[in-house]
Amino acid sequence: MVNSSVNQERRRDLTKIPPKIYIFDLDGVIYRGSEPLPHASDVVSELRNRGRAVYFLTNNSTRSRNDYASKLSGMGIHTKPSDVMTSAYATALFLKHKNVNGVSAYVVGEDGLRKELRDAGIKILGSDASSVDYVVAGLDRSFDYDKLAAAQRLIIGGAVFVATNRDPTFPIENGAVLPGGGSIVSAIETASGTTPIVIGKPETYCVQMILESAGCSADEAVMVGDRLDTDIMMGNRVGMKTAFVLTGVCDRDDIPNAPSDMHPNIVISDLIELLDEGWASN
């Protein structure tokens, strides 16, 4: 009996298949502000050495993929823009995929979002446009009543309302926060009476774009994040393995208070723990 059980265990080990792809959230996972988090660079290198694909996924729509690739490379994590998915780039893909011919958008957002949309061939119109195909909203630290009124008018006039994300807050240094894209989206939603299509986490469009690009299925992928209500929920929704890292905005005590669809597969204090891949192997 004992021998048979050991043999079965060994057979399971031999047939275990490690993940093919790791997707990391950025702020609170790879770095905090401008400071890299412990072992981030080493862990990414080691996973790549093992042949795993590594992607980075952020809801932050204020910067372009180029900006993030530069920032990560500057921290010793060599990164191409194509390794990065942002809610801004995913929004550009979404608008592009929906429409073969060029579309127009009114944008409540910052330079990163505008760049991604322009690069995707989307025509960005000003607040005096009489109509547009889409109103796209994300974090905009120059948000004001006139932009809110223009978004309202264009959505009531028939534009489709798309939100890069609904993050209520935007973390800055020392644990402080600023209003996130979600607070701007809420204002437009109330004023227009229209619920937006949401692109960012915990919605699944961004991760589906990554999996498609990598040619992987969700059960071959691991999502590593510091937020139960975005990273972990999104990973669970698509059927990825989920690793909850305690270096960001949430802590272990948040898990029992969260709904079960936000519960991670594992909880880690340091990214180095990811290198024991047994938990995530099929």
Place this chain on the structure above:
Amino acid sequence: MVNSSVNQERRRDLTKIPPKIYIFDLDGVIYRGSEPLPHASDVVSELRNRGRAVYFLTNNSTRSRNDYASKLSGMGIHTKPSDVMTSAYATALFLKHKNVNGVSAYVVGEDGLRKELRDAGIKILGSDASSVDYVVAGLDRSFDYDKLAAAQRLIIGGAVFVATNRDPTFPIENGAVLPGGGSIVSAIETASGTTPIVIGKPETYCVQMILESAGCSADEAVMVGDRLDTDIMMGNRVGMKTAFVLTGVCDRDDIPNAPSDMHPNIVISDLIELLDEGWASN
């Protein structure tokens, strides 16, 4: 049998008591923009001649009671500031009643709200305040990200969040709308993670202040309004008679689609129909 029935009917008529107080919403009921609506002045005069008290109640927090009294008087409806209740003045009363000693507030709002708060002895602090007792938010056509961030910071820091109203839109001429106070409140609610105390309609604080001031009970009062989701709902909540007038933003077809707590006692096309008071008599 027939005689007895007639006598009973007569007795009921003789014991009918007409309403003591009429409360009118303003925009869409008494006037539309700067144009008085048909019979508004005549109806108010006739009700006053009959000894009924007449009050005006608006969710608009951008002007003071003085401003509304001047506007109405200029339309031939002689009005004292004390005949007018606004969500701004009610908010000032709410803060004053809660605190015998002076309190401080950070205000996201316009001049009317600031004036009412200042007149009530509330100390208004700027966006650089380290803490305040209350954050008060209403329609602010100079709303911007910095105000949103200040409101968020102060509420997270412990300030009580009070909203003058949650109207999603603000009607302007020709049926067009601008974002209402409710859209600004939504942004602050999302950013701060805090649900506000709401003062304006359909909440009942404003009307309770009117009834208290008039020394009347709700069943002696009639609410006349053009919005099912604010005027009529509020009137029903406190047990007033409710008259829905079709000169504003809603029409008769909205009634079957509205929940039963928004159904009025009568529907009128013109304020003159109020002068047959039989429907509202006890």
